Amino acid sequence: MPAPAERRIIFKHIDEEGYSNDIACYQKHGGYDVLQKAVTEKPEDIRDEVKKSGLRGRGGAGFSCGLKWSFVDRKSGKPIYLVVNADESEPGTFKDRYIIHQDPHQLIEGTMVSCFANDVKQAYIYIRGEFPEGARILERAIQEARDAGFVGKNICGTDYSCDIFVHRGAGAYICGEETGLIESLEGKRANPRIKPPYFPAVLGLYQCPTIVNNVETLCHVKHILEMGADEYLKIGTPNNTGTRIFCVSGQVQKPGYYEYACGEVTIGQLLNDVCGGPLEGRQFKAVIPGGSSAKILRFGETFTIKNKDGTEKTLAVEDIPLDFDSLAACGTMGGSGGVIVMDDSVNMVEALANINAFYSHESCGQCTPCREGSLWMKKISSRMVHGEARPEDGELMVSVANQIAGRTICAFGEACSWPTQSFVAKFGDEFKTYNEDKKSRAADSLELV
Amino acid sequence: MNLKPETLTRIDEVITHYPQKRSGTLPLLHLIQEDVGFVSDEAVEWIAEKLELQPINVFEVITFYPMFRRKPIGRHHIKVCRTLPCALAGGYKTCSKFESEFNTRRGEISPDGEVTIEFVECLASCGTAPVVLIDETLHENVGEARAQEISDQMKAEAAKRG
Numbered sequence: 001m002p003a004p005a006e007r008r009i010i011f012k013h014i015d016e017e018g019y020s021n022d023i024a025c026y027q028k029h030g031g032y033d034v035l036q037k038a039v040t041e042k043p044e045d046i047r048d049e050v051k052k053s054g055l056r057g058r059g060g061a062g063f064s065c066g067l068k069w070s071f072v073d074r075k076s077g078k079p080i081y082l083v084v085n086a087d088e089s090e091p092g093t094f095k096d097r098y099i100i101h102q103d104p105h106q107l108i109e110g111t112m113v114s115c116f117a118n119d120v121k122q123a124y125i126y127i128r129g130e131f132p133e134g135a136r137i138l139e140r141a142i143q144e145a146r147d148a149g150f151v152g153k154n155i156c157g158t159d160y161s162c163d164i165f166v167h168r169g170a171g172a173y174i175c176g177e178e179t180g181l182i183e184s185l186e187g188k189r190a191n192p193r194i195k196p197p198y199f200p201a202v203l204g205l206y207q208c209p210t211i212v213n214n215v216e217t218l219c220h221v222k223h224i225l226e227m228g229a230d231e232y233l234k235i236g237t238p239n240n241t242g243t244r245i246f247c248v249s250g251q252v253q254k255p256g257y258y259e260y261a262c263g264e265v266t267i268g269q270l271l272n273d274v275c276g277g278p279l280e281g282r283q284f285k286a287v288i289p290g291g292s293s294a295k296i297l298r299f300g301e302t303f304t305i306k307n308k309d310g311t312e313k314t315l316a317v318e319d320i321p322l323d324f325d326s327l328a329a330c331g332t333m334g335g336s337g338g339v340i341v342m343d344d345s346v347n348m349v350e351a352l353a354n355i356n357a358f359y360s361h362e363s364c365g366q367c368t369p370c371r372e373g374s375l376w377m378k379k380i381s382s383r384m385v386h387g388e389a390r391p392e393d394g395e396l397m398v399s400v401a402n403q404i405a406g407r408t409i410c411a412f413g414e415a416c417s418w419p420t421q422s423f424v425a426k427f428g429d430e431f432k433t434y435n436e437d438k439k440s441r442a443a444d445s446l447e448l449v
Numbered sequence: 450m451n452l453k454p455e456t457l458t459r460i461d462e463v464i465t466h467y468p469q470k471r472s473g474t475l476p477l478l479h480l481i482q483e484d485v486g487f488v489s490d491e492a493v494e495w496i497a498e499k500l501e502l503q504p505i506n507v508f509e510v511i512t513f514y515p516m517f518r519r520k521p522i523g524r525h526h527i528k529v530c531r532t533l534p535c536a537l538a539g540g541y542k543t544c545s546k547f548e549s550e551f552n553t554r555r556g557e558i559s560p561d562g563e564v565t566i567e568f569v570e571c572l573a574s575c576g577t578a579p580v581v582l583i584d585e586t587l588h589e590n591v592g593e594a595r596a597q598e599i600s601d602q603m604k605a606e607a608a609k610r611g
Contacts, residue, residue: 091532091571129479129516130528130572132585165466168479170514173570187474187500189513206469249534249575256576292533338575340534354533358570364513447541448533 003269004260007235009243010106010219011259014098021137023144026105032150034226038113039156046117050221052229054241058095059085059176059214060291060336061411062324065221069118069211071201078208082120083185084111085214086127086134087169087176090291091358092338095245095257096215100127100134104141108164110218112151113225115162118211122163126181129170138166173362177410178212179204180364191366192410216245236262240323244334248275250341251282263326267297268318271341282343286426287317289327290335292355293415295422297332305329332422345446348427349389349434352419353381353449359416366409373404374416381420384434385449394424394431450495456484460499470500474510478517487518515569522565523558525603528582529591531568534575539592543579544568546593550600563607 013019013029026032038046051066072080084107088096099107107125115123127135142164145151153161172190174180179198180190182205197203204210220242224232235242240262249255253276260270267287271277278284284299297317304314305326320326324334342351360378365371377397384393401417424431452460463476477496482488488511497504511517529535529544544555547566553559555566574580577589581596588599 088573089571092534092575094573094575097573128573129514130569130582133587167466167472168475170475170479171516171569172514184475185472186469187471187506187510189509247576249578250537255578340537340575342537346537351533351537354531354536358532361570446537446539448536 001269003265003273006259006274007243007261007264008259009223009235010099010216011095011245011257013106014102014257019102021102021104021141023105023141023148026103027148031105032109032145032148034222035109035112035116035150036156038116038225039158039160043117043119046113046225049229050117050224053224053232054239055217055220055224055232056240056242056324057214058216058220058244058337060090062334065213065217068201068213069114071199072118072211073202073209074119076202076209079122080118080120081205081208081210082111082115082118082123083178083181083205083210083212084123084125084218085176085178085181085212086125086131086138087181088131088215089128089173089176090293090336090338091355092247092249092288092291092340093336094247094249095337097131097134098257099215099219100131101137104138105145106219106222107138107215108141108145108151110220110222111164112145112155112162114211114213114218114221116155116160117221120162120211123165124185124205125164125166126175126185127166127168128175129168132168135166135168142166172364173358174364174410174412177412180410181212182210189364191364192412194409236264237321237323240325244322244337246270246322246337246339248339248341250339251279251343251346252341253277253279255341260322263321263323265322266318267320267322267339268316270322270339272318275341278343282345284341285344285346286342286348286351288332288338288340288342289320289322290333291338292340292358293418294327294335295332295418296426297330298426301426303330346448347434347437347441347445348423348430349381349384350446350448352423353378353385355419356381356416357449359412359419363412363416367407367413369404369407370413370416373400376400377416377420382449384431389431389434389438391432393434394428398424450481450491452481452484456480464500471502471506473500474502474507475514478507478511478514482517486521489519521558523563524607525564525584527564527566528569528572529566530570530572530574530578530580530582532571532575535572535579538578540579542593543581543591543596546596547581547600550597550604561607563603 055065056062169175175184175190179193184190200210327334356378360374363374401420404413405417464473551559581588581591
C-alpha cells in the first residue's frame with residue numbers, strides 16, 4: 001500500500017516559499033489569533049482541552065502533556081515556571097531546529113498559551129549551545145512579540161503578564177533530561193535530580209513548580225486550541241493522537257523531515273515510498289526508530305503483537321505503524337521521532353562503537369553504573385574495532401549494560417544500555433565473527449569510529 | 450577583566466533575567482568566551498565575584514560543558530559532527546580532509562593559526578549529514594569535496610587578510 005499524503009500541521013510553513021520568520025508574516029497567516037482568544041478564556045478550560053486532546057510529549061518519553069500539567073502544584077504559593085526544552089540533542093532528531101529557525105512565532109505562541117493556561121509568569125527557552133543562530137532568531141522573535149503585546153506586560157491588553165527569556169546550553173546532551181536541564185538553568189552542572197522528591201511539577205526550577213515541555217509539544221498546544229480537542233482527536237489513532245514529525249537520516253535515498261498523523265504510516269511506507277528506498281545497490285539492514293537510544297530493529301525479524309480485540313498479529317519491521325504504542329509493543333520506542341537507517345554496507349559492531357562513544361562522552365558522571373559502565377562499553381567496542389575482538393565481547397558488553405539500566409537516577413542509564421542490549425541481541429553473530437569479517441572487507445570501507 | 454563595553458552591558462542585562470544570580474553562570478561564560486576567545490583564571494574569579502559565588506562554582510561548570518574552553522583556539526573553529534548519522538554519511542572522512550587541508554590534528558591550533566578542528570557530538574541536522582559548524586554557521590552535506598571547497602575559501606580569505 002503506498003503511503004498516504006503528508007499531513008503538515010506543525011511543519012505547515014517550513015520550507016514554504018515566501019514564508020519568513022518575522023511576526024508580520026506569522027500574523028498574516030493567522031498567527032497569535034489563538035493567544036488573543038485564549039486570554040479571554042479560563043485557564044482550567046484550556047488545560048482540560050489539552051488533556052482531552054490526548055497530546056503526548058514529543059521530546060522522547062511520550063508522556064501525556066495534559067497529565068503533566070495536572071501534576072503542577074498550584075497551591076504552594078510559589079511562582080510556577082515553564083521551561084521550553086529546545087535542547088534537541090538525541091542523535092537522529094532535528095525537527096525543533098526547523099521550527100526555531102523558520103517558524104519561531106509558532107513556538108512563542110504555543111508557549112504563551114501554555115503559560116496562560118498554567119498561570120506562569122516567567123518562561124525560559126533552554127536552547128542547546130550548538131544553535132547560536134537559533135538563539136538569535138528566537139530572541140529577535142520574542143522582542144517582536146513583546147513589542148506587539150503578545151509577550152511581557154499586559155498580554156493582549158489584559159492584566160495577564162508573562163515574559164520569556166532565552167537561555168543557551170553549552171554542549172551537554174544530559175541537559176535534554178528535564179531535571180538536568182533545570183540544574184543547568186540554575187547555573188550548575190546538569191546532574192539530573194532524583195525523583196522523588198524532585199518532581200519538576202512540585203520542586204523544579206528554584207524549588208518551585210515547573211513545567212518542562214518539548215518545542216514540538218508546545219506547538220501542538222497552539223493547534224489543539226485552534227481546531228479544538230475533538231478535531232485534534234480525529235488525527236492519528238486512539239492514545240496516539242495528532243501528527244508526528246519523523247526525522248529520517250542515514251542510508252536512504254531521501255533523508256529529511258516528514259509529518260504524518262500518528263500511526264498513519266508504517267516503517268516500510270516511510271522508508272520505501274516516502275524516502276525513496278535504500279541507496280543504489282544496497283539493502284536495508286536495520287533501523288533505529290526513535291533516536292539513537294531506541295532499541296534497534298533488524299529487517300527480517302518479525303513481531304507478534306496483540307490487537308485490541310485480543311487476537312494476535314505478526315508484523316515484519318516494514319509493517320510496524322509509526323506510533324508510540326505499536327513501537328513499544330515491538331520492544332522499541334517512538335522516542336523523539338529520529339529514524340536512523342542503516343544498510344548492508346554497515347558493520348553493526350562499528351555502528352555500536354559509534355553510539356557507545358557518544359553515550360560515554362555524554363554521561364554526566366553522577367551515578368557510578370552509568371559513568372563507569374558507559375565507558376567500559378565504549379572501551380570494549382572500540383577495542384573490538386581497533387584492536388583484537390574476542391568472540392565473547394558482545395556478551396561482555398551486555399553484562400555491563402544489564403548492570404546499568406534501572407540503577408541510575410535518570411533515564412540515561414537506559415538510554416546508554418539499550419543500544420548495546422539490542423545490537424547484540426539482534427546481530428550477535430557479527431559480534432562473534434568481527435575479526436574475520438573485518439579481514440574480508442575492503443580497506444576503504446566506511447569509517448564509523 | 451578587560452571586556453568590551455558592549456559585553457559588560459549585556460552581562461548586566463542578562464543577570465536581570467533570573468531571580469537567582471547563579472543562573473547567570475552559563476550566559477556570562479558564553480559572553481566572556483565570545484569576547485575574549487576563552488575563559489581564563491581571571492575570568493573565573495571575575496564571574497564568581499559578579500554572581501556572588503565561589504570560583505569553584507564557576508570552574509566546575511566550565512569542566513562539565515564541552516563548549517567552554519580554558520585556552521585560546523585558532524581564528525576559526527571547525528566543529529565536525531562525529532555522531533552516527535553523520536558518520537554513516539562519511540563524517541570521519543570530512544574531518545580528516547579538514548585536518549590535512551590545514552595541516553593540523555583535531556584539538557590543536559593549525560600552524561598558520563587559522564583554525565582549530567574538533568569532532569563534536571550530534572549537531573541536530575542529521576537529515577543533511579555530514580554537517581560542520583564553522584564558528585556560528587552550519588554547513589550541510591559536507592562531504593570531502595565540499596570540505597575541500599570550504600577549506601580553499603577559508604585559505605583565500607586568510608591570504609587576502611595577509
